[in-house]
Amino acid sequence: MAHKTKKVYTVPAISRALDVLEFLGTNPCVSFTEIHSSLGVPKSSIYQLLSTLESRGYVRRSGDGNRYELGLRLFELGNLSVSRLNVRSESLPVLRELAAATNQTVHIGILDGAEGVYLAKVESSRPIRIHSWEGKRIPLHSSSMGKVLLGWKPDDQTSDILADIDLPKNTEKTITDRDLLMAHLRTVRQKGWALDDQENEPDVRCLGAPVFDIEGSVIAAVSLSGSVTQMNDEALPGLLDSLLDGAKKISERLGNKPVNQSGRKWGRADR
Numbered sequence: 001m002a003h004k005t006k007k008v009y010t011v012p013a014i015s016r017a018l019d020v021l022e023f024l025g026t027n028p029c030v031s032f033t034e035i036h037s038s039l040g041v042p043k044s045s046i047y048q049l050l051s052t053l054e055s056r057g058y059v060r061r062s063g064d065g066n067r068y069e070l071g072l073r074l075f076e077l078g079n080l081s082v083s084r085l086n087v088r089s090e091s092l093p094v095l096r097e098l099a100a101a102t103n104q105t106v107h108i109g110i111l112d113g114a115e116g117v118y119l120a121k122v123e124s125s126r127p128i129r130i131h132s133w134e135g136k137r138i139p140l141h142s143s144s145m146g147k148v149l150l151g152w153k154p155d156d157q158t159s160d161i162l163a164d165i166d167l168p169k170n171t172e173k174t175i176t177d178r179d180l181l182m183a184h185l186r187t188v189r190q191k192g193w194a195l196d197d198q199e200n201e202p203d204v205r206c207l208g209a210p211v212f213d214i215e216g217s218v219i220a221a222v223s224l225s226g227s228v229t230q231m232n233d234e235a236l237p238g239l240l241d242s243l244l245d246g247a248k249k250i251s252e253r254l255g256n257k258p259v260n261q262s263g264r265k266w267g268r269a270d271r
Contacts, residue, residue, distance in 0.1 A: 020035065020050065087110065091222070104226040104231065115139070115146075116137065116138040116146045121134050124226065142200040145206070147184070148218070171202050174199045192209070192244070195207055206225040207223060214255030220250075
């Protein structure tokens with residue numbers, strides 16, 4: 001997806017704080033003098049940075065108290081990041097079941113900035129293949145997965161994301177008007193699933209559903225993809241039921257309870 005050119009602003013204090021953290025990452029248990037001399041930052045600035053980072057748990061003192069090392073807060077944040085990558089391993093058994101049951105190509109992906117990213121893909125056994133791969137970045141406005149990843153965001157966050165990206169017309173059916181897309185995304189959330197009806201690629205349909213984490217937030221989206229012939233109007237209801245059941249299973253494997261935030265049975269939004 002084409003992004004608008006955006007000027008990058010650098011905040012010196014934040015850059016210096018990151019320099020300190022990165023230095024401690026490769027040089028554990030170092031003294032104040034070593035940090036100051038190695039980074040070439042004034043002593044007063046280093047003192048303020050270390051004091052702030054220590055108060056927030058990103059840096060801690062070790063040994064006799066005169067040396068510094070990374071704090072546990074970074075470990076906590078790192079674990080949160082890694083836990084998202086575990087979505088792939090937890091979902092793969094369900095993705096394989098889903099692909100076998102529907103004979104459609106199955107993906108799971110997450111939001112990364114202003115794009116979606118496929119974490120895993122399981123091919124169908126059909127001779128017609130979907131041109132995708134693990135790690136591929138996908139547009140948010142024209143894919144069922146992207147619609148799901150956007151649809152459960154608060155409106156202000158969604159607006160910010162959409163304001164920062166282009167909305168190319170990939171096919172004649174692609175929604176490129178931001179107001180219409182916002183309204184469409186509210187409908188997606190209300191229904192509990194999304195459809196890409198040849199909006200991203202001609203002759204390809206995709207169904208998308210949300211995957212919830214232990215706190216009830218959408219952490220990923222799972223999708224079924226196939227040709228218009230394979231995913232015709234008659235086949236869609238059955239495929240949708242299978243998809244929603246698969247998304248529910250993945251959510252439960254990630255610790256989510258089988259009742260969504262609205263109190264209805266998971267994945268059974270009105271449709």
